[in-house]
Amino acid sequence: MENAALSINWEEILPQETRLYFRHRWPEYATRYGLPFSRGTLQNLDSEGRGPDAVVVAGKVAYRRESLVEFLNALPVARLSKKRIGGRDNA
Known part of the structure; x- marks a missing residue:
């Protein structure tokens, strides 16, 4: 299996x-x-x-799309583990 980093492109x-x-x-x-x-x-x-970098518009906090995309793209993404925790194995 390829060991490439997982990512989500919010753009x-x-x-x-x-x-x-x-x-x-x-x-x-x-x-x-x-x-x-x-x-x-x-x-x-x-x-x-x-x-993300925020601005205030008419008293409401907002995020510019560019700042939000940059922030979200920097978040770590991980693959779910297939290991079972507790319970019974289906062997």
């Missing part, structure tokens, strides 16, 4: 026409595009300075 997933992604709408984006994290996790990452 291909997030629509080009959407330039700003508002944090208060994150649950909708997570459902529609499969984005990771909850809105609260993003708030925590922002407060720690570890989230």
Whole structure:
């Protein structure tokens, strides 16, 4: 089996026409595009300075598409292990 690094290209997933992604709408984006994290996790990452670059528009926190794609593409991606934990083996 090839040992290539796994990755997700968020540039291909997030629509080009959407330039700003508002944090208060994150649950909708997570459902529609499969984005990771909850809105609260993003708030925590922002407060720690570890989230995507954010802007404030009309009092709402938003992420520019370019910053969000860069942030998401930098996240580690791992393959699920096939090992069973507990339970009975089907031998």
